Amino acid sequence: MKLEAPPEAPRSAPPSTGTRRDLLAAAAAAALVAAAALVGRYIQDHYGTLHVDWAPLYAHWDPHVGPGTPAAIAVAVLVVTYGPVVAGRLRWRLLLPAVWAASAAWTFSLALIDGWQRGIAGRLTTSYEYLQVIDRFDDVGATLRDFTRHILLHSPGHWPPHVAGHPPAATLTFVGLDRIGLGGGAWAGVWCITVGCTAAVAVLVTVRALADERTARRAAPFLALAPAAVWTGTSADGYFAAVAAWSVALLAVAATRGSRWAALGSGLLFGLTCYLSYGLTLMVLVAAAALLAARTPRPLPLFVVGAAVVPVAFTLVGFNWWEAYRLLTERYYQGAGGIRPYGYWVWANLACTVLIVGLATAAGLRRVPGRVLHARGGPEGRLALVVLGAALALLAADLSGMSKAETERIWLPFAVWLIAATALLPERWRRGWLTAQAVLALLVNHLLVTGW
Numbered sequence: 001m002k003l004e005a006p007p008e009a010p011r012s013a014p015p016s017t018g019t020r021r022d023l024l025a026a027a028a029a030a031a032l033v034a035a036a037a038l039v040g041r042y043i044q045d046h047y048g049t050l051h052v053d054w055a056p057l058y059a060h061w062d063p064h065v066g067p068g069t070p071a072a073i074a075v076a077v078l079v080v081t082y083g084p085v086v087a088g089r090l091r092w093r094l095l096l097p098a099v100w101a102a103s104a105a106w107t108f109s110l111a112l113i114d115g116w117q118r119g120i121a122g123r124l125t126t127s128y129e130y131l132q133v134i135d136r137f138d139d140v141g142a143t144l145r146d147f148t149r150h151i152l153l154h155s156p157g158h159w160p161p162h163v164a165g166h167p168p169a170a171t172l173t174f175v176g177l178d179r180i181g182l183g184g185g186a187w188a189g190v191w192c193i194t195v196g197c198t199a200a201v202a203v204l205v206t207v208r209a210l211a212d213e214r215t216a217r218r219a220a221p222f223l224a225l226a227p228a229a230v231w232t233g234t235s236a237d238g239y240f241a242a243v244a245a246w247s248v249a250l251l252a253v254a255a256t257r258g259s260r261w262a263a264l265g266s267g268l269l270f271g272l273t274c275y276l277s278y279g280l281t282l283m284v285l286v287a288a289a290a291l292l293a294a295r296t297p298r299p300l301p302l303f304v305v306g307a308a309v310v311p312v313a314f315t316l317v318g319f320n321w322w323e324a325y326r327l328l329t330e331r332y333y334q335g336a337g338g339i340r341p342y343g344y345w346v347w348a349n350l351a352c353t354v355l356i357v358g359l360a361t362a363a364g365l366r367r368v369p370g371r372v373l374h375a376r377g378g379p380e381g382r383l384a385l386v387v388l389g390a391a392l393a394l395l396a397a398d399l400s401g402m403s404k405a406e407t408e409r410i411w412l413p414f415a416v417w418l419i420a421a422t423a424l425l426p427e428r429w430r431r432g433w434l435t436a437q438a439v440l441a442l443l444v445n446h447l448l449v450t451g452w
Contacts (some may be wrong), residue, residue: 017093019429022363026436027356029362036351039344048379049341050405057355057444058347058451060404065446068119075106076225076438083221084430090228092213095220102224103197107198111193111233113445123234127159127409130148130174130236134183145166145318148160151327153334162236164331167273168319169310170236189234191451196238199416200224202245207420209252210293210386211379219423221434226419227441228356230450231409237277241413242271246284248290248386248417251303255294264300267306273413275310276323279402282415289389293382332402345404352408353394356415358440364421365391371424390417398439406451414443 033056040055053060079102090098094212111119125131137143150157151164158164163171174188184190200223207216232238250266273280293373297311311321356360366393368384375381394414397403403410425433444450 010405018367019426020086021426022429026359026363029359031431032347032352033354036348040348043341043344048152049339050344051340051386052405054448056345056351056405057408059444059448062449063447063451064113066113066115066119067110068114069446071109072106072113072442074399075102075109076442077223078102079106079225080431080434080438083224083434087220088215092208092304092347095217096204099204099220099224100197102203102281103200103226103229104194106225107193107197107229107233107238110229110441110445118449120189120193120234121184121186123185124174124188124236130160130162130171131185131188131202132160133163133171134175134178138170140172140175141317144314145435147319148324148327151324152331155262156218165328166270166277167275167321167324168305168314169272170240173236173276175237192236192239195242196232196412197229197242197376199232199238199245199413202242202249203403203416203420205249206245206252206290206386207383207423209256210290210358211423215379215383215423218427218430219420221331221430222358222360222419222422223416225434225437225441226356226416227358227437227444228412228415228419230441230445231356231412235409235412237409237412240273241275241416243269243276243414244280244286245416247273247283251287251288251299252294254299255291258298260302263302264306266299267303268309269306270303271307271310274307275314275321277410277413278321278328279397279400279410282396283413285393286386286389286397286417288415289386292387292389299391329402334352341402342401346398346401348396349403349407349411352405353411353418355440355444356408356412357418358437360425360437361419362421363433364424365418367424368421383420383423386419387417390414394418407448419438 035352036056040050040052044050044052044055052058083102086098087095108120113119123129147168149155150159151160175185177187177191203223204216204220207219232241247266247269250262250269254263254266270283273283291299315320365387368387371384372388381417394411397411397414424431
C-alpha cells in the first residue's frame with residue numbers, strides 16, 4: 001500500500017470548530033428521532049394508520065446477532081482507527097477502490113447480521129419485489145406497451161408494489177440479470193450492494209472535481225462507514241443511488257475538465273435515473289448545484305442530448321412516463337401508502353433521514369449554510385452548494401406527500417450527498433464522529449429487522 005503526504009490545506013483561514021454547536025445539532029437530530037419514535041408508537045397503538053411496526057422505520061423489534069456481526073464490528077474498528085489516516089495519505093487512484101471496498105465490506109457484513117437468506121438472498125424475492133414478475137417480461141416490448149394497464153390496484157394482474165411504484169427500467173435491470181444467467185435473489189442482492197457501494201466513490205469524484213482533493217479525502221471515511229449501508233444492503237434503491245450519483249459525478253468532471261464524453265454520459269445516466277424512480281427527477285437540483293459550484297453551464301447541451309436517449313427509447317417502445325406517474329399517484333391514494341397521515345410523516349421522514357445519514361452528518365449540515373454564505377469561492381463553499389442541492393431535493397420529496405414512510409431506503413440517492421457534509425467537521429473530532437456513525441448502524445441492524 002503506497003502512501004503519500006496529504007495535500008496541503010489552503011491558506012485561506014480554516015474555519016473555527018464550533019464544536020459545541022455541532023454537538024447541539026447532533027442532539028437536536030437525536031431528539032427528532034426520539035420524538036418520531038414516541039409519537040409514532042402512540043399513533044400506531046391508538047389508530048393503526050402508520051403501517052410500520054417500529055416508527056419511524058419500516059422495521060420490527062428483534063434483537064439478534066448473526067454471521068455478519070464479527071465482520072461488521074471489525075470493519076467499524078478498522079475504519080474508525082485507520083480511516084482518517086489512510087484517507088489522508090493513500091494515493092488518490094488507490095483511495096477510490098479502497099473506499100468502495102470498505103463500503104462493500106461494511107454493507108455486506110451489516111446485511112449478513114440477518115443471515116444470508118434473510119439479509120441478502122431473500123430480500124428481493126418477496127411479494128412486493130421486482131423478481132416476482134420476471135416471467136412476465138418474455139416479450140419486453142409488449143410488456144412495456146402494456147405496463148400502465150397494471151398499475152392501479154383494481155386492474156387485472158396489477159403489478160407488485162415496487163414494480164408499480166417505479167418506471168420499468170428498475171424491473172428491466174433484474175430481467176437483464178436473469179437473461180445473462182444471473183437470476184434469483186442472491187445475484188440480485190449482490191448486484192444491488194456491489195453497484196450501490198460505488199455511490200460513495202462517485203461522491204468523492206464529485207467533491208474532488210468541484211471542491212478539492214483535501215476536502216474529498218476528509219469525507220472518505222464517513223462515506224465508507226455510512227449508516228445508510230443498513231438499507232443499501234439489500235434494496236434496489238442503493239443501486240438507484242449509485243446511478244444517480246455517477247450522473248452528477250460525470251457532470252462535475254465535464255464542468256471542470258471540459259470532457260464532452262463525460263457530459264454526454266452524465267445526461268445518459270440522468271435519463272436512466274428518471275426511469276429507475278419517478279422521484280429521482282429531483283436529482284436535477286443536485287446537478288444544478290454542481291454546475292453552480294463549477295460556475296459554468298458548458299456541459300448542458302451535451303447533457304440534454306444524453307438525457308433524452310432513455311426517455312426517447314422507452315417512448316418509442318410505447319411506455320408513457322407521464323401516464324404511468326399519474327396512475328401511480330392514483331394507486332397511492334387508493335391505499336398503497338396514501339392513508340398514512342401526512343401530518344406525522346412530513347416531519348418523521350426527516351427522523352428517518354437522521355438514521356440513514358447519522359449524527360455526524362447532522363453536525364456537518366449545521367455548517368452548510370455558513371459555508372454557502374461566506375465561503376462560496378472556496379472548496380468548502382462549493383461542497384456546501386452541492387449538499388444544499390441534495391437537501392432541497394430531499395425536502396421537495398418530503399413536502400410532495402408521495403413519500404410517507406420507508407424513506408430510509410427511498411431517499412438513499414439524496415442521503416449519500418448529505419453525508420459529504422462531514423468533510424466540514426474539524427479534524428480533531430473525526431474519530432469520535434466516525435464512532436457515532438458506526439455505533440448507530442450496528443445498533444439499528446442488531447436491534448431491528450428492517451423491511452424491504
